[in-house]
Amino acid sequence: MIQMERRVVVTGIGVVASNGIGKGAFKHAIEQGKMGIKTLPVADEVSPFKVGGYIDDFVPEHYLERKLVQRTDRMTHLALAAAQEAVYDANLSMAQEDPTRVGAVIANTLGGATFATKQVRQLHLHGPRAMSAFTAVAWIQVANVGQAALRYGFQGYCKVPVNDLAGGLDGLGTAYRAIRRGAADILIAGGCEAPLDTFVLFSQGLSGWLIATDDPTAYRPFDRHARGFLPAEGAGLCILEDYEHARKRGANIYGEIIGYGQSNDATGWRKLPENGRQYARAIQQVMHEGKISLDEIGYFSLDGRALPIADRAEVDALQHTFGTQAEHIPVSVPRTMQGHSYAAAGAIDTIGALLALQDGFIPPTLHCTYPIYNLNLVRNEARSLHGNVVILGARSYGGSNVVLAIRKIT
């Protein structure tokens, strides 16, 4: 029953990002280095957060019936749109599948905070009866997998990892392991987030890690002036599938997930570690699990937190793992184009990497104007990609280091 040797491949992708909705537009955007950061519509006079990765051309009603739009948070609108794209892209027909072998793993960090905030306002301004009866099922993080399961009839394994800014990679990693051990055949996996509400940004801003600015170029990892990231909304979902199952149904295969590594710095939720020792351990786990050789690595998609201490630790982790080779491996922070979409970010990066492997380019890092580390950073413009593996790293403010690796099947 438990079959550790099962291989896990990606057969469909769905993406809703600030610089592109849908596979085609998104691929074009990351290849061209297109910026998704724009003025936030919610920005009022009191909000210090003026810019972010807002998806201004997203119309929820194009994907969801009006009633459902009203009864769910924007995180769920984004997730269901990405799910629709992914299911279509994978040519997945639930009528052909055993529904108990199909499930969803959608990471999320903040829940339906915007929906919840509105209802808390209703309560405190207009009393107990003024709250929407849909609040409980709209704001919980499980709303996204629950709604996806309802929509498509997924009756199998469903989970919701929460790991702050790293959750998207955990969504994919958790699903990868579940399929590998035989707990499911097909899982729609990734992450979604919708944090661009004034109060939600305020609550996040208390941490001091979000940049309160009107400068759309303020997210500058590995730059002399790095001072934090810009927030974004988005969703990235992949159809993960047992390799044999995918082959039997003749599915298009983007690539294989070959490793998932996890460690924690044990520094708590308010402090960043000084070094990359534990992060390096997560990278090594993935190198080992995926039997990855150095010359296979097309690029390393970095966390790129854009705080001096975090950037330094990330460089330290690379040096710890790859030694003197660290400065030669191409690295990039593609999320500088979209802003940091929390639990969606790792999944959107992975989708970018699958498209990059397919078309042979490395998506660039924007706004690192004054690089101060000895890195082979792909800046401003895409570069051609050599190698069939991409490694992706992500870190949380809870000290988690999460690493995922994908390989193109040749």
Next chain:
Amino acid sequence: MMRRVVITGLGVIAPNGIGKEAFWQANIQGCSGIVPISRFDARPFPTRIAGEVRDFDPLRLGLTEDEIVTLDRGSQFALAAANLALEDAALPPLNDAEREAVGVIMGHAMAGADEGERMWTRYSGHNQYLDNVPDMADLPVWNTSSARSLMAFVPSSVIAAHHQFYGPCLSISTGCSAGADAIGQAFWAIQEGQAGRMLAGGADSAISPASINIFSVMHALSRRNDEPTRASRPYDAQRDGFVMSEGAAVLLLEDCELALARHARIYAELLIFTSNCNAYHMTALPENGAPLQALLRQTLQEGGIEPHQLGYINSHGSSTLLNEIAETAAYKAALGESAYRIPISATKSMIGHTQGAASAIEAAVTALALYYQVLPPTINQEQTDTRCDLDYVPNVARAANIELALTHSSGFGGVNTALLLRRWRS
């Protein structure tokens, strides 16, 4: 070759008892932890009762002063329960390499709801129900020390930090099944060799005006305000909804070899973790409990056991009519005649519904039932609901001789989870 996984430490924070011993005694004596709400002025609300943890002393439970100041109540529960579990397991000091092989997975459903509401009231200046919320004008906006934690990844992170555990660390947020899911995922992590030991469980504290009211507007909560201890009554004909509660449970799971090598006391072995999704409704099972039937069948099949071998079920039993009709129907369909012979009890009758913590607390109860060979009761069984006609261990605990026990949960969003445990015999 999969490794075997055993439960060697238990830490519980519940309205009817803090610490394994007090909690277990309360359970087998049928003590309820439901009380009139004291955390805020509940008079304007239709439901004014909840399961409150009354004597929580974080300092005594090993939290530092900084942790007490910066962590929200749910995170404090999580850390305190983890501390209790480690103490209970008598785990000796570990070196760096050993701590790299220890991870943390916690489940939550309502993380940050309480603290988020507080933050909103002081941010907006609109506060109708909460006491002691400082006015925004008094707060330095960008001073991080003024913010308490309110995000779901925090509890697992602070447990890892407090004990310097460097292994896999994350949270799971699958509603009321979150705690059991966290335990299940941690079980798999050890089974597959990603860790040697895992702390896993659930925690939630959401007794705030908005957190209670979101369920009130759905008419999901009991309004038996005058008789708090009689309010949570799964399977009883007079039930009128669930009772909101707060709490936490953390289990120390160990690779069997590691536990044996250190001569650890073993409560039970974790055999099987299964889960599925209703894909039916965001808050309800179909009346025949079909998804739960499927889950029970899958669990037995993966465990290679027959229904008659199952000695005990700790049910989801939330004191909600539709849930219990579906549950009972599923037991009969999946277990056949055995359904009438297997004792079933609902821990929520005593402690209410602790949300993301509930299924972890119930896993702890199931492990203790196997260890002590005593089945805790379902209290408040007074008037039989003819549609729920199984053996719910009414009102009084019962001695037993059982080898296999199952606990299962169902949550908003439709995720159902089951854990199958086996009595440990050395």
